[in-house]
Amino acid sequence: MTHTDEKRISRRRLLAMAGASAGASLLAQRPLFADQAEAAPAANKAAGDPQTSFGSLKQIDAGLLNVGYADEGPIDGPAVILLHGWPYDIHSFVDVAPLLVKQGYRVIVPYLRGYGSTSFLSSETTRNGQQSVVAVDIIALMDALKIESATIAGFDWGARTANIIAALWPERCKALVSVSGYLIGNQAAGKAPLPPEAELQWWYQFYFATERGRAGYEKNRHDFAKLIWRIASPKWSFEDAVFDRTAASFDNPDHVAIVIHNYRWRLSLADGEPKYDELEKRLAAGPIITVPTITLEGDANGAPHPDSAVYQKKFSGKYAHRLIKGGIGHNLPQEAPQAFAQAVIDVGSL
Structure with missing residues (x-):
């Protein structure tokens, strides 16, 4: 894989960007479902087929x-x-x-580095997947879109990125919705061995630590990702078309490099860039998050995740935790879109 391949990613440049205002407020809204804390399965489940779609996607230079x-x-x-x-x-x-x-919300949903139509402006830029750099990317996007602050919500890498922005740049994060709570990591903790059953859950991280793992993911990324979907969301019956729609984003020429670096960096098997050292030092201290926060967890999350009792103390502002029932796994916003959307609406008025 060469960086010249990134030219194959279609890039539709935005000709003009209108100014953004994050300061408008909404009138009180009725809940999208009756019981906000533990939603009924019927209210949670997505359609399971790719009938819905986004409109035309946009492109913008950011960082x-x-x-x-x-x-x-x-x-x-x-x-x-x-x-x-x-x-x-x-x-x-x-x-x-x-x-x-x-x-009434303006909703921005970006492809992270290494996914979809997001590409590097320079072939010389390090294909870095360490945790802080993804947050820096989102701050740069907010700057490019002239968004001073926003409610930021995510899961998996996205939840970690949202955590980091809320912790290091709270003035840019009005409120936070985070699946699986507090996910900011540090390399020292990553070196500590876990109990055997916990280590087993991280099998893919150890696989990626090897050159066989890199080659295997390069060759079999779609089948690999589908396996992760099934393990992480064991009760979610998604159609192939739903998976294939997402899997197309893994054809990004930088995808494998970013993913492999991310997991190797966590284990201190790959270096980060020195310019992010100060950010990583602050993150390694486990900073408290002060912005209003709702954390979410699915009752059938098959991916490694902390117990909510462990991380509740990391949130010092207005806070609520919701367990979403009905066989909801790791991909909570897609499996339980109404519950996720309701948390985004509610977090601003905790």
Whole structure:
């Protein structure tokens, strides 16, 4: 894989960007479902087929990247930024976005570096996947879109990124919705061995630590990702078309490099870039998050995740935790879009 391959990613440049206003407020909204804390399965389940879609995606230069993103809703509405994880993409929020747009929000859903139509502006830029750099990418996107602050919500890598922004740049994060709570990591903790059953859950991280793992993911990334989907969401019956729609984003020429670096960096098997050392030092201290926060967890999350009792003390501001029932797994916004959207709406008025 060469960096010249990135030219194959289609890039539709945005000719003009209107100013964004994140300061508008919404009238009180009725809940999208009756019991906000533990939603009924019927209210949670997504359709299971790819009937919904985003409108035309946009592209904008932001920091080191040309970012592909969905931009839905009124441009002067309160801004919400939704962040996906691995191995997922923006379509995890395809059923969340219209629910928020109906309530007057402007919804921004970017492809992270290494996914979809997001590409590096320079072939010389290090294909770095360490945790802080993804947050820096989102701050750069907010700057490019002239969004001073937003409600930021995500899961997996996206939840970690949202955590980091809330912790290090609280003035940019009005409120936080985080699946699986507090996910900020540090390399020292990553070196400590876990109990055998916990280590087993991280099998893919150890696989990626090997050159066989890199080659295997390069060759079999779609089948690998589908396996992760099934393990992480054991009760979610998704159709092949739903998976294939997302899997297309893994064809990004930088995808494998970013994913492998991310997991190797966590284990101190790959170096980060020195310019992010100070940010990582602050993150390694486990900073407290002060912004209003709702954390979410699915009752059938098959991916490694902390217990909510462990991380509750990391949130010092207004806080609520919700367990979403009904066989909801790791990809919570796609499996339970109404519950996720309701948390985004509610977090601003805790």
